[in-house]
Amino acid sequence: MDAEAAKLIGAGLAAIGAGMAAIGVGTVFGQFLEGALRNPGAADGQQGRLFIGFAAAELLGLLAFVVAMILIFVA
Amino acid sequence: MHQFEVQTLWDGFNIGGHQIAFTNSALWMCLTVVVLWLFMLGGMKRQVIPGRWQMLVENFTGFIDSMLAQNIGKEGKKYLPYVFSLFMFILFANILGMLPLAIVGVHPFTFTSHFTVTGVLAILSFSIVLIVGFWKHGLHFFSLFVPHGTPWWLIWLIPVIEFVSFMVRPFSLGLRLFVAMTAGHVLLEVLSSFVINSSNAGAIYGIGIGIPSFVLMIAICALELLVAAIQAYVFALLTSLYINDAEHLH
Numbered sequence: 001m002d003a004e005a006a007k008l009i010g011a012g013l014a015a016i017g018a019g020m021a022a023i024g025v026g027t028v029f030g031q032f033l034e035g036a037l038r039n040p041g042a043a044d045g046q047q048g049r050l051f052i053g054f055a056a057a058e059l060l061g062l063l064a065f066v067v068a069m070i071l072i073f074v075a
Numbered sequence: 076m077h078q079f080e081v082q083t084l085w086d087g088f089n090i091g092g093h094q095i096a097f098t099n100s101a102l103w104m105c106l107t108v109v110v111l112w113l114f115m116l117g118g119m120k121r122q123v124i125p126g127r128w129q130m131l132v133e134n135f136t137g138f139i140d141s142m143l144a145q146n147i148g149k150e151g152k153k154y155l156p157y158v159f160s161l162f163m164f165i166l167f168a169n170i171l172g173m174l175p176l177a178i179v180g181v182h183p184f185t186f187t188s189h190f191t192v193t194g195v196l197a198i199l200s201f202s203i204v205l206i207v208g209f210w211k212h213g214l215h216f217f218s219l220f221v222p223h224g225t226p227w228w229l230i231w232l233i234p235v236i237e238f239v240s241f242m243v244r245p246f247s248l249g250l251r252l253f254v255a256m257t258a259g260h261v262l263l264e265v266l267s268s269f270v271i272n273s274s275n276a277g278a279i280y281g282i283g284i285g286i287p288s289f290v291l292m293i294a295i296c297a298l299e300l301l302v303a304a305i306q307a308y309v310f311a312l313l314t315s316l317y318i319n320d321a322e323h324l325h
Contacts, residue, residue, distance in 0.1 A: 055309045059247055062254035
């Protein structure tokens with residue numbers, strides 16, 4: 001296989017990581033909403049933790065994007 | 076990707092063989108500061124009955140103030156100027172970069188989509204954590220790497236993991252903002268190229284592909300505005316969490 005083609009296939013495969021991060025972010029917000037609907041009074045105090053979880057899950061998806069960009073433009 | 080290119084506007088001068096130039100990145104940083112300054116100036120009138128503008132500014136300050144109080148406690152008050160400037164600067168930079176000024180021929184430059192800029196902001200936050208930590212606790216600051224309740228047979232492993240996760244913080248902090256902004260702008264560029272290329276290919280393609288892409292693009296623009304605000308919030312939130320670690324050592 002051509003090295004250039006392998007790079008592009010690798011960059012495409014890296015997009016799987018973005019989808020995985022979508023599952024993670026969806027889980028974070030979904031679980032928060034589930035808990036918030038059970039106890040709406042406690043929900044506002046936990047928004048900071050919600051966004052920490054969101055940031056951690058999102059970072060891994062963004063890393064997948066970085067891998068794709070490195071494969072296309074740098075490697 | 077023309078929109079991410081740093082262009083020299085004024086050649087500047089040389090220091091030790093390095094060119095110190097005024098670029099479009101620097102121009103948009105200055106512009107952000109000017110817009111932010113005008114925004115704050117309009118709201119800092121200290122009227123007893125606040126107008127709409129003052130209410131808006133007070134909402135922003137109150138938001139950051141309550142975030143610091145929640146995450147750091149009463150010691151958080153002294154970090155309010157830093158975290159607030161950081162939050163507002165990133166927020167304004169992200170939103171200014173999103174403005175559709177290209178209609179009038181001005182191409183906005185999102186300097187938060189460059190790792191050099193976000194990296195420096197992250198290092199600023201990280202060095203505040205280090206300085207506060209060592210200033211306040213001295214060498215006792217290293218107990219940050221051994222959390223309470225670590226079993227004795229894990230004492231060789233936990234500090235290593237904690238140390239790595241501590242040292243990775245500035246990278247992850249800068250990387251998150253930079254990649255989120257870059258990815259958003261690349262996505263908009265890809266969608267706009269769908270609209271342009273399909274319309275050029277003929278009316279059927281234009282209606283079939285171009286118009287749905289354009290509708291999607293409007294929705295993604297709204298999403299990007301949300302991301303611009305969330306990323307600024309996350310940056311400020313994580314900064315305050317890290318400062319909390321330095322203040323209270325777990």
